[in-house]
Amino acid sequence: MKQVDLGSYAEPDHPVQREILETFADLAGIEEKEIELGTDGCGFPVFSLPLSALSNAYLKLACPDLIADPSTRTAVETITSAMNEHPLMVGGTERVDSVLLEDDNIVAKGGFKGVFGFGLKKERLGITFKVLDGSEEEWAFITQSILKQIGYSNERTIARLAEVFPSDIRNDAGTLVGHADSEFILHSLEDSV
Template sequence: MAEAEVLVEEYRGGSLENVHEGHICGVMPNGEVKYAVGNPLHRTFLRSSAKPIQAIPAIVHGVDERYLLDEPEVAMMAASHRAEPIHVAALESMMLKTGVREEQLVCHPTYPLSASARHELIARAGQERRIYHNCSGKHLGVLALCRKMGYSTEDYWHQEHPVQQEILRTMAMMADMRQDEITVGTDGCGFPVAAIPLQNLAAAYLKLACPDLIADPAVRTAVEKISGVMHRNNRMISGTGLICPELLADNNIVAKGGAKGVYCFGLREERLGFALKVMDGSEDEWPLIVASILEQIGYRRKETIDRLYTLYPVDIRNDNNKLVGRNETVFELKTV
């Protein structure tokens, strides 16, 4: 199998300071690889890039309709939120509507990931909360599904729980795999987390962008709803100044990242799905890598690429805004 290749080099004072290696895979509707850097079969844990897929069973079973959840609340099921005020308001409303109690969430109490929200909370002597955890929307969605289906809520995070088994079946279907081919571990929030090859992960994201590729009509309808909600409520999906809201502002792209360097997106018009892994686990380089992928395939919406470069400029400036270095993407997409 191909080794990881250098994706981004960082220079300071003309000298190479950091090197970020990784893998990239782009697939077509038939699931075959069209573009590759490194090993398209590299197996990675999805981490939070799984969330739009993990949300599918709740929508298939009508949790949003049963509990009258609005679009920002549905978006939280697929979100890695930063506990900004708009996120907390949606989460508290979800609990009120579904009857799920905060203490039922297995994710650990924490402070907001948003620096401004965290500083404001500490300034008023606020305490850590479970809903401040960036995975809490996913947990609330699954707990609401448990309540609707009459399943146990005490062990909803166990791999053997019926909801987790349905999520695993959905993952296998979206990724064109058998369930027994999926490696399952435990995520930081306590949820089961799948590991699959990048080729299959890219195929799943292509289906998120192009639901017509999904044979099951109920799943297809659920994906149409989830992807639409992610576009119309893009600020809910992560946080201010991050890559997901900027990509989701483009209605041609369905995108979501996960911890430890995994990022995925599907392109509707081009009918391509991409998944990438930065092997040192860094997330900072995502905007540069995605921008370079879009440029190399001739993506026509230049404004989307420009927003990515604004998020993570090529120029490296220090705290005094002095130019001190440069980021360079050095990979070339290989046509397979």
């Protein structure tokens, strides 16, 4: 890319932001015009798109062989490899995405207002969900349930989620006051036809 103005880098029309949008639309498998733009807390463009399209992007992050553009494929391979090698740099300590990234078969990243996504390399799946009230507390329980329901083979990853995010709810005095669990059944697309 040629030399560009850094002062306007956060503007949606900046050449770098346009390239980010174009690349993201390609990964998501939708047209750029289908992605709505917003602004995050730091003043940078953020994207709004259907969860199904976001799942497509996570699938391609997990399976870069599905990416047609060689330079984008190489960039994704480099970035996702670094995510797995340094999971704490992605989400921080005691974060669902960082725990999942300890598993080399998973690419994961939490988003804003309850949006979470991950891709499974061997299984060739991209999965996203949104907790409607914007909470992140449920991510670990939902992810555990999804992995159990699909018969995920790395039981250590599921156990690690349960270890870091126990389902027991305790008050400030440490007294057990409840239990958190997720109750849903996954259905395949064929089941809904």
